[in-house]
Amino acid sequence: xxxxxxxxxxxxxxxxxxxxxxxxxxxxxxxxxxxxxxxxxxxxxxxxxxxxxxxxxxxxxxxxxxxxxxxxxxxxxxxxxxxxxxxxxxxxxxxxxxxxxxxxxxxxxxxxxxxxxxxxxxxxxxxxxxxxxxxxxxxxxxxxxxxxxxxxxxxxxxxxxxxxxxxxxxxxxxxxxxxxxxxxxxxxxxxxxxxxxxxxxxxxxxxxxxxxxxxxxxxxxxxxxxxxxxxxxxxxxxxxxxxxxxxxxxxxxxxxxxxxxxxxxxxxxxxxxxxxxxxxxxxxxxxxxxxxxxxxxxxxxxxxxxxxxxxxxxxxxxxxxxxxxxxxxxxxxxxxxxxxxxxxxxxxxxxxxxxxxxxxxxxxxxxxxxxxxxxxxxxxxx
Amino acid sequence: xxxxxxxxxxxxxxxxxxxxxxxxxxxxxxxxxxxxxxxxxxxxxxxxxxxxxxxxxxxxxxxxxxxxxxxxxxxxxxxxxxxxxxxxxxxxxxxxxxxxxxxxxxxx
Numbered sequence: 001x002x003x004x005x006x007x008x009x010x011x012x013x014x015x016x017x018x019x020x021x022x023x024x025x026x027x028x029x030x031x032x033x034x035x036x037x038x039x040x041x042x043x044x045x046x047x048x049x050x051x052x053x054x055x056x057x058x059x060x061x062x063x064x065x066x067x068x069x070x071x072x073x074x075x076x077x078x079x080x081x082x083x084x085x086x087x088x089x090x091x092x093x094x095x096x097x098x099x100x101x102x103x104x105x106x107x108x109x110x111x112x113x114x115x116x117x118x119x120x121x122x123x124x125x126x127x128x129x130x131x132x133x134x135x136x137x138x139x140x141x142x143x144x145x146x147x148x149x150x151x152x153x154x155x156x157x158x159x160x161x162x163x164x165x166x167x168x169x170x171x172x173x174x175x176x177x178x179x180x181x182x183x184x185x186x187x188x189x190x191x192x193x194x195x196x197x198x199x200x201x202x203x204x205x206x207x208x209x210x211x212x213x214x215x216x217x218x219x220x221x222x223x224x225x226x227x228x229x230x231x232x233x234x235x236x237x238x239x240x241x242x243x244x245x246x247x248x249x250x251x252x253x254x255x256x257x258x259x260x261x262x263x264x265x266x267x268x269x270x271x272x273x274x275x276x277x278x279x280x281x282x283x284x285x286x287x288x289x290x291x292x293x294x295x296x297x298x299x300x301x302x303x304x305x306x307x308x309x310x311x312x313x314x315x316x317x318x319x320x321x322x323x324x325x326x327x328x329x330x331x332x333x334x335x336x337x338x339x340x341x342x343x344x345x346x347x348x349x350x351x352x353x354x355x356x357x358x359x360x361x362x363x364x365x366x367x368x369x370x371x372x373x374x375x376x377x378x379x380x381x382x
Numbered sequence: 383x384x385x386x387x388x389x390x391x392x393x394x395x396x397x398x399x400x401x402x403x404x405x406x407x408x409x410x411x412x413x414x415x416x417x418x419x420x421x422x423x424x425x426x427x428x429x430x431x432x433x434x435x436x437x438x439x440x441x442x443x444x445x446x447x448x449x450x451x452x453x454x455x456x457x458x459x460x461x462x463x464x465x466x467x468x469x470x471x472x473x474x475x476x477x478x479x480x481x482x483x484x485x486x487x488x489x490x
Contacts, residue, residue, distance in 0.1 A: 062421070062485075066414050066417055066418070066421070067417070067488065068489075068490060069485060069488050069489045069490070070489075070490060071489050083428045083429035083430070083486075084427070084428035084429045084432060085428075085429040085432070087429060089489065090486075119425045119426065120424065120425050120426065120427070121425060122424070122486075123424045123428050123429065123485055125429070
């Protein structure tokens with residue numbers, strides 16, 4: 001999966017899911033409000049019926065008693081009566097309403113309904129009916145519905161992403177395959193050139209041709225190096241590291257030897273100090289790529305007929321050249337490019353990208369000291 | 383001092399109670415009819431203040447169409463005489479009447 005692909009997926013999914021969720025939220029909240037309203041109506045109706053029942057009972061008590069009056073009590077609801085001046089006459093309420101202005105209201109867990117009475121049986125001009133609020137049984141429904149909708153949204157988004165990515169994917173595949181194939185095609189000609197130059201001895205050519213041959217060899221080795229880098233980048237994320245204990249001293253010696261011709265062509269002196277048997281646990285190919293890239297950078301950027309100092313110690317590896325060096329700004333830019341390293345972008349940072357990724361994988365610290373007109377020193381420590 | 387005040391208070395209640403007998407109970411008796419009148423006033427006027435006001439109003443100026451009693455009854459026995467009591471005494475009498483017969487304190 002490519003980084004840009006991932007980004008596209010996130011954008012599309014984010015947009016799709018957030019708009020779906022917004023829609024769901026609006027729908028559900030209006031459903032909830034509707035239910036709330038519906039409950040209010042229902043409660044009101046029930047309370048009004050209760051008020052009628054109470055009124056009838058009050059009438060009965062008023063008419064049929066004459067010394068003592070038993071206030072009517074009910075299991076389904078509580079009630080109270082107030083006189084015309086809003087003084088309490090009698091109450092079975094659990095909580096007194098704060099005022100009698102509103103006809104219908106919620107207070108705490110209860111609903112209240114205030115009904116005017118006429119005639120004023122037992123003196124009551126207002127009846128207050130109190131009842132427990134009916135719970136709204138829709139939270140469960142909403143949760144189930146929400147889960148269902150999210151599920152549907154996820155399934156559709158899966159297909160949506162596939163649909164969106166198809167053209168992007170095919171383009172990237174095309175490019176990828178093209179690079180892979182050309183890279184593999186490069187291998188044979190480079191190997192042919194290098195082995196054939198190797199077999200040409202000095203007895204077959206004069207000195208002038210020998211020099212030209214040497215230049216061809218250097219150029220071919222540069223291409224070969226580039227080829228190795230490309231292969232590394234293309235296969236890097238497909239092949240797991242095969243870590244083993246490596247004799248770094250051996251590897252550095254071999255790689256220095258490999259670059260000897262290139263260095264000679266620039267009339268460079270290589271000052272090599274290698275501690276014997278420095279061991280490091282890593283993938284052989286990756287360590288070779290790392291050393292090759294640092295070495296070839298040093299050879300590339302140093303001035304003609306200078307010295308490159310290569311030092312391997314038990315826990316550090318230093319390569320110092322005498323080139324033009326870099327300003328602090330340029331060094332920073334290199335690091336910036338490291339940090340922006342992106343496999344899909346490739347380009348000129350290949351060498352640095354490889355150095356950075358290998359160094360990171362093995363927890364090696366890299367420091368670049370550089371002074372303009374004096375040279376650059378790359379230090380790896382572990 | 384407290385004792386004297388208490389004495390005066392009981393005396394006053396006793397006296398006004400006895401004047402209620404004189405002023406009202408000489409015609410009405412403490413029976414269901416007098417209670418029924420209070421019930422009617424309660425049913426029509428609701429609060430203590432309104433009930434008392436209405437009774438005061440009636441006793442000051444009785445008339446057939448203001449009466450809470452059934453038409454047949456008024457027809458047969460006629461409307462009562464205007465009260466001869468002064469306002470303060472009348473109000474006092476109505477207070478006692480209310481205290482004796484009001485419904486509010488008899489609800490349980």
